[in-house]
Amino acid sequence: MLKNETLVEVGKDNSVGLYKKDDKFTINYQDLNTANLNTFRSFSFQNLNKDVSGLYELIANGFIDAPESNIVLELPNDIIELHFEKNYGTPTVQFIQYINKNKKYVGKSQLLNKKQIDKIFGKSNGKSAMYEKPATMNNVNPNHQQMNTASTVAPVTPTPVNNNKDKKPRR
Template sequence: MKKLFTAALLLLSVLSFGQIKVLETTPLERLGRVGINDVYVQKEGSQYTFFYKNVEDQEDTSIKNFSFKNVENDYENFFKIIINGFNASPMYDIKLELPNDYVWLHYSKTGAKAGVQFMTTNKVTSSTGISGFLTMEDIKKLFERS
């Protein structure tokens, strides 16, 4: 009887640990950033996520984000779109549609400095956000270009 009880106890202990599965994960790689977490890029596999402090509401300093997969070199193309916007004459806003978000690149000039802001709207939740003012040097730093 003791052997049967011990065997049953061992079987139950093995089954209880059978509920835990180890899942494969892709490493997160933090790329460029501007300021102390004002804007930064994170890469997970082929997905790039841009995080930024929301300056739309001064009382709400939440972190907003938008992301896309690097299909057909989209990360590099996004960089080129932003840089080309700085060189456009006259400067105009560029609207992009991503899988889960709409992103406006809002260009403006303050004195001699030109800059861009990310303005986003989530397609599902309709939540919005606006990043801080980023200069061309900030964009190059964000995308780790010299």
Template sequence: MKKFIFALSLFASCVSFSQIKVIETTPVVRLGAINQNDMFVQHEGDKYTFTYKNIEKDEEITTRSFSFKDLNNDFNNLYDIIFEGFLSQPLQDIKLELPNEFVWLHFSKNLDRVYVQFMCKNKTNEVTGVSKSFTLDQITKLFQK
């Protein structure tokens, strides 16, 4: 009986002082992508994260990202803003303020094709980044429209 009580107390102490704790997480879903990893969108709960290859410095191959919560259908509103930017004449840059970043949508025209680049600046540490230029078809693929 003493051995049984000892074994039971030993087992109970091992369970109560466990170092591993399971934390519930929200799944991350990759929505759309341009080329392999030039730019892609991930969705986690109500948060959307856009990750892109930074072409600002040729000697460094880095990725940058910007994110926001989809509070008032902001994900679809961003697509609509970009889509309208492709149609505007003359082409004008659009500056967006997100919770942690400023994002400029830089529109340009080359050989009768319109392109958009994402230029980002973090509000706190002022890290900047510039994406490659994308066409409307690529943006539509990115947003899965």
């Protein structure tokens, strides 16, 4: 699939991941609301007003002080609710997605704790720099830029070509 090559993984834990393409971010998750556990759903949003950081802050604050009702976020295509609940005494959050803003079609992620959210949002691997400061990204972490270009360029130049350098051409 060509589509996936342009997505860069920011972070992933278990069945939930955050991916970036240009300035669009996608959260991909295994839908626990379906009988078929192989159903994966996703919702996307632009990182316009530091929305990725904003979402992370909303979740982080919800862990500290759980809101009385779900936090509702309206995206261009979906409605997302952040559902907080204590799971064995640990604060957790669950993404609830109303697909195409239709209350009949609901996707639900697993319950995620703070450590998992940090992993998904790239806080534990330093990749959160990808959305924190788009303008200075090259200065902050030049290696990530290199890695991204390398991974898209690598398949174009197959390695066997370089191995033939020392051999004499066959006739």
